[in-house]
Amino acid sequence: MSDVSTLTRPAAEAAPPAVTAPERRDRRGVPPLLSKGIVNGILLAATLWTVLPLTWLVISATKNYADLYQTGGFELARIRLWDNLVHLFTFGDGLYLEWLRNSLLYAGVGAAVSALISVMAGYAFDKFRFPGKERWFGLVLVGVLVPSAVTTVPLYLMASDLGMTNSFWGVFLPGLASPFGVYLGRVFSAAYVPDELLEATRVDGAGELRSFAQVAFPLLRPAFATLFLFGFTGGWNSFFLPLLMLSDHHLYPVSLGIFTWKESLAADSEIFYPLVMTGALVAIVPLVIAFFSLQRYWKAGLTAGAVK
Structure with missing residues (x-):
């Protein structure tokens, strides 16, 4: 009886690990998300630096002397802007x-x-x-x-x-x-x-x-x-x-x-x-x-x- 060689399928080789794309960085090695966050943070700080004093002035102009000290700087009180304007232009x-x-x-x-x-x-x-x-x-x-x-x-x-x-x-x-x-x-x-x-x-x-x-x-x-x-x-x-x-x-x-x-x-x-x-x-x-x-x-x- 002749020997019959059997063909066996070779074991599947292990798949190579997936290669992930390297994280993108700018020329200084900073990730884009961090870079955008820094820029947006600076812009937000500059905006607040500009807007907050003006907002405080607008709110303060609507108060009388008592409300200026009894309420917070950005807290609205009774609107007295018209009275303040009349007093301003007639003083x-x-x-x-x-x-x-x-x-x-x-x-x-x-x-x-x-x-x-x-x-x-x-x-x-x-x-x-x-x-x-x-x-x-x-x-x-x-x-x-x-x-x-x-x-x-x-x-x-x-x-x-x-x-x-x-x-x-x-x-x-x-x-x-x-x-x-x-x-x-x-x-x-x-x-x-x-x-x-x-x-x-x-x-x-x-x-x-x-x-x-x-x-x-x-x-x-x-x-x-x-x-x-x-x-x-x-x-x-x-x-x-x-x-x-x-x-x-x-x-x-x-x-x-x-x-x-x-x-x-x-x-x-x-x-x-x-x-x-x-x-x-x-x-x-x-x-x-x-x-x-x-x-x-x-x-x-x-x-x-x-x-x-």
């Missing part, structure tokens, strides 16, 4: 309204004139050729590097020599000069106003003033709006210069006026504490209105298609 024969008017003149009119001067100066530095142009512009850049607090005392001494202290012009005129505005005006002019478009207007016989007013300035409206907002915000929050220049409280801007009320808290906190809270809240409203009303001018690309 001292409408002194707060005078401060608002002064701030609108210092910051609003001053920012408009300063923005116009800056746009015109930046346009001249960009489009015109004259001796020493870059050296003069270098002096402007030096002015950008100097903090405004450094020049406040010299401005006060100059105004004292000219007899402009404790006057409207002592605060208004220094705010018209803006080295940063001139620099930004030149940058916007180089980006928004094509040289070919100006050459076309000159060929058609338009003068330089007409070319700027009817051709260049409409293209520079985003620059004007941006400079106006910068100037308006800086003028509205100006404090140190009016503090040195002014001694008549009828000429105070709203920032300095609220500061004087704050200094009077020790004398009569029951009256001045609601005035400070409500006055600070009302002082924010013009800034909010200015930003929301001018945000449509921030869009770029207004010169698209101007040059064929």
